[in-house]
Amino acid sequence: xxxIVLVCENWVAPVHPDLRxxxxxxxxxxxxxxxxxxxxxxxxxxxxxxxxxxxxxxPRGSVFGFLGANGAGKTTTMRICxxxxxxxxxxxxxxxxxxxxxxxxxxxxxxxxRGLYPRMTVLDQLVYFAxxxxxxxxxxxxxxxxxxxxFRIADYAPRRAEELSKGNQQKVQFIAAILHDPEVLLMxxxxxxxxxxxxxxxxxxxxxxxxxxxxxxxxxxxxxxxxALCESVAIVDHGRLxxxxxxxxxxxxxGRRAVRLGVEGDVAPAWVADLTGVRxxxxxxxxxxxxxxxxxxxxxxxxALVSKGVPVTHFELADPSLEAIFIDLVGRxxxxxxxxxxxxxxxxxxxxxxx
Amino acid sequence: MARRDPxxxxxxxxARREYRDRVRSPMFIFSTILLIGVALVVTLAPxxxxxxxxxxxxxxxxxxQDEELAIRAIGVADSLLNIPPDGVDQATWKRPFVVxxxxxxxxxxxxxxxxxxxxxxxxxxxxxxxxxxxxTTNGPADGVRSxxxxxxxxxxxxxxxxxxxxxxxxxxxxVTPQFHVESTNVxxxxxIALSPQAVASRSFLGVVFIVLMFMTVIIYGMWVATGVAAExxxxxxxxxxxxxxxxxxxxxxVAGIGAAGLTQYVAxxxxxxVVLALQDPIAEAVLGPAWAAGTPMVGLTPGLLLGYxxxxxxxxxxxxxxxxxxxxxxxxxxxxQTMSLPLSFVAIAGYLSAIAAxxxxxxxxxxxxxxxxxxxxxxxxxxxxxxxxxxWHVALSIGILLVTIVFVALxxxxxxxxxxxxxxxxxxxxxxxxxxxxxx
Numbered sequence: 001x002x003x004i005v006l007v008c009e010n011w012v013a014p015v016h017p018d019l020r021x022x023x024x025x026x027x028x029x030x031x032x033x034x035x036x037x038x039x040x041x042x043x044x045x046x047x048x049x050x051x052x053x054x055x056x057x058x059p060r061g062s063v064f065g066f067l068g069a070n071g072a073g074k075t076t077t078m079r080i081c082x083x084x085x086x087x088x089x090x091x092x093x094x095x096x097x098x099x100x101x102x103x104x105x106x107x108x109x110x111x112x113x114r115g116l117y118p119r120m121t122v123l124d125q126l127v128y129f130a131x132x133x134x135x136x137x138x139x140x141x142x143x144x145x146x147x148x149x150x151f152r153i154a155d156y157a158p159r160r161a162e163e164l165s166k167g168n169q170q171k172v173q174f175i176a177a178i179l180h181d182p183e184v185l186l187m188x189x190x191x192x193x194x195x196x197x198x199x200x201x202x203x204x205x206x207x208x209x210x211x212x213x214x215x216x217x218x219x220x221x222x223x224x225x226x227x228a229l230c231e232s233v234a235i236v237d238h239g240r241l242x243x244x245x246x247x248x249x250x251x252x253x254x255g256r257r258a259v260r261l262g263v264e265g266d267v268a269p270a271w272v273a274d275l276t277g278v279r280x281x282x283x284x285x286x287x288x289x290x291x292x293x294x295x296x297x298x299x300x301x302x303x304a305l306v307s308k309g310v311p312v313t314h315f316e317l318a319d320p321s322l323e324a325i326f327i328d329l330v331g332r333x334x335x336x337x338x339x340x341x342x343x344x345x346x347x348x349x350x351x352x353x354x355x
Numbered sequence: 356m357a358r359r360d361p362x363x364x365x366x367x368x369x370a371r372r373e374y375r376d377r378v379r380s381p382m383f384i385f386s387t388i389l390l391i392g393v394a395l396v397v398t399l400a401p402x403x404x405x406x407x408x409x410x411x412x413x414x415x416x417x418x419x420q421d422e423e424l425a426i427r428a429i430g431v432a433d434s435l436l437n438i439p440p441d442g443v444d445q446a447t448w449k450r451p452f453v454v455x456x457x458x459x460x461x462x463x464x465x466x467x468x469x470x471x472x473x474x475x476x477x478x479x480x481x482x483x484x485x486x487x488x489x490x491t492t493n494g495p496a497d498g499v500r501s502x503x504x505x506x507x508x509x510x511x512x513x514x515x516x517x518x519x520x521x522x523x524x525x526x527x528x529x530v531t532p533q534f535h536v537e538s539t540n541v542x543x544x545x546x547i548a549l550s551p552q553a554v555a556s557r558s559f560l561g562v563v564f565i566v567l568m569f570m571t572v573i574i575y576g577m578w579v580a581t582g583v584a585a586e587x588x589x590x591x592x593x594x595x596x597x598x599x600x601x602x603x604x605x606x607x608x609v610a611g612i613g614a615a616g617l618t619q620y621v622a623x624x625x626x627x628x629v630v631l632a633l634q635d636p637i638a639e640a641v642l643g644p645a646w647a648a649g650t651p652m653v654g655l656t657p658g659l660l661l662g663y664x665x666x667x668x669x670x671x672x673x674x675x676x677x678x679x680x681x682x683x684x685x686x687x688x689x690x691x692q693t694m695s696l697p698l699s700f701v702a703i704a705g706y707l708s709a710i711a712a713x714x715x716x717x718x719x720x721x722x723x724x725x726x727x728x729x730x731x732x733x734x735x736x737x738x739x740x741x742x743x744x745x746x747w748h749v750a751l752s753i754g755i756l757l758v759t760i761v762f763v764a765l766x767x768x769x770x771x772x773x774x775x776x777x778x779x780x781x782x783x784x785x786x787x788x789x790x791x792x793x794x795x
Contacts, residue, residue, distance in 0.1 A: 104597070109593075109594070111593035111597075113590040113593050115589045115590025117591055128368070128372055132598040
């Protein structure tokens with residue numbers, strides 16, 4: 001059984017279903033004003049409960065990580081925010097208004113399933129998508145060219161989308177999602193399939209948009225990316241909030257203590273096994289991350305290593321990784337699937353109202 | 356679901372993209388040129404057939420024991436089969452049939468088998484005195500030529516009978532009876548019944564229009580369905596559905612692809628109609644003045660063209676909406692064939708009902724079907740082409756079609772909205788109809 005907890009700056013509290021969101025934002029202690037409220041949203045697909053009174057908040061002008069395994073309800077939540085799916089109960093609000101009452105241009109959406117018009121040129125389809133959000137063609141053309149330049153794919157502007165690699169298509173899709181300068185950007189697994197250079201480019205774009213007071217919400221399996229970019233996160237499992245709040249508060253509240261250790265040569269796990277109350281949580285070449293049980297002091301670990309003659313080059317007290325916290329809370333890694341029965345999904349989607 | 360996006364401008368933007376995407380594709384340009392060529396060949400075919408008719412002479416052999424009877428039979432058959440068309444120059448006109456006496460029945464049969472002659476007319480006097488005429492042909496038993504030979508048999512009998520009368524007979528001279536055809540349902544123009552030539556023209560054009568409408572509905576309707584399915588399979592729908600409402604997407608797609616279809620349609624039909632209108636001058640130029648058979652466009656009026664345009668647009672819109680909803684229910688364009696089969700059958704039913712109406716059949720069913728969508732665009736058009744239709748019938752048919760289109764658009768939009776998010780399924784017709792019931 002998964003317990004539902006709220007992680008705040010210095011303490012962990014169980015989420016009461018009736019806890020009002022205004023109080024919640026105060027409790028969470030966000031530095032920025034809360035703008036997106038997911039308020040007790042429930043969604044069923046046939047007999048499958050996709051979202052179960054899901055409740056969390058996202059501060060304005062922040063980068064927010066929406067974490068969960070496949071099938072946890074992330075895409076469904078995003079689609080409800082966009083008005084593509086209707087919630088059975090509860091509602092999503094932006095600045096106090098129901099998200100479905102707001103103009104479409106409020107939102108930018110990068111779906112998990114990437115797709116472009118294969119025979120249309122890159123620039124033409126960027127202008128096309130922007131025009132659907134009311135952006136004049138000349139402005140869209142100019143802005144699109146700027147973004148293509150920035151993502152180092154300006155040469156592809158006059159080429160058909162089908163001629164681009166998947167990674168480049170993904171960058172084009174990202175541009176399509178932001179060209180109308182939305183207040184909120186919802187992205188489903190934006191980093192999947194990107195090489196390290198493009199990953200950096202995309203992360204830089206995220207931070208720039210955040211600095212322009214745009215709110216970025218993305219789902220991901222890549223906990224390192226979430227850790228590097230997000231000020232706050234929500235962890236969901238089986239459609240329920242497991243934990244939410246700032247990343248730093250989550251880490252402190254986890255009760256875990258970690259040590260990052262560097263040694264000359266390869267790290268031999270043999271001497272780690274000899275240490276009591278110490279586990280390897282993230283092995284690596286030349287470095288290793290150790291987690292300490294309660295009562296085990298980092299100083300005693302260092303002393304033990306030195307006494308064994310281990311050539312320590314780096315010793316750092318560290319917060320536990322988001323991945324470790326996720327596994328603690330959800331009970332499995334983020335890339336494990338939770339799937340809905342296809343027939344039930346089909347029937348439920350067919351029956352569901354869509355704006 | 357409080358958001359209610361206005362139809363425009365997004366529907367227009369989607370329509371423009373769909374239109375450009377279609378008409379700029381090499382396949383569209385190639386198929387348009389090809390179809391223009393085919394249409395011109397088809398419209399010029401009657402002239403080619405007449406040209407070949409002019410060049411060919413059909414020989415008919417007469418077998419008769421009685422010399423006098425043989426001469427009479429040849430004379431009568433020759434005069435009936437070789438009636439020159441009105442206005443023909445007798446000096447230059449070439450008889451299409453040669454009727455001649457055969458040496459004997461066996462050689463005539465051999466010539467018929469070898470294809471040297473087109474038919475054998477065997478004439479004999481029975482012991483009762485009755486004239487017996489048998490016509491042996493490789494063609495159909497009820498062909499026009501066989502019917503003419505039937506008339507010839509009667510004429511031979513009459514002439515044979517009158518020749519046997521005594522010289523002091525009190526009978527007057529044989530007077531050929533007059534013959535009229537009076538139809539109770541003849542198309543009118545301004546309250547005046549159309550000429551037989553105009554009626555024939557309308558019957559011909561009716562077939563052309565019904566065939567065109569049927570092809571348009573099937574081909575361009577499938578374009579709409581394929582376009583929706585392709586957006587789904589390429590996953591671009593995920594982006595689209597957040598940028599525009601299903602109503603905007605559906606309307607834009609139907610309008611854009613419909614306009615592309617209309618462009619191709621106009622590109623094909625206009626040259627074909629021009630050639631049809633100029634068929635007589637072309638025939639005269641190629642074959643001489645005797646070969647002008649009356650333009651096939653003589654029965655076409657602005658009112659009929661308007662009627663065709665209205666029923667074409669309404670019919671296409673109705674079918675395209677259903678095709679779009681179907682397209683949203685498949686994950687791959689390949690699955691569309693099976694999915695769209697029942698709708699094709701409905702279109703075929705409309706087509707066959709209209710063809711039956713054009714040929715004068717159908718009766719009460721024709722009247723009923725001309726009000727029942729989705730058959731009505733085909734059948735009411737057929738009724739307009741060949742008969743006098745009360746204006747309120749036309750108005751009621753259009754009204755029912757419009758109401759149906761609005762209802763189908765509402766249901767199709769909801770089905771489309773649900774269907775475009777379905778992946779990895781093969782819902783099939785049953786699931787599609789179940790979804791339609793829920794959406795309705």
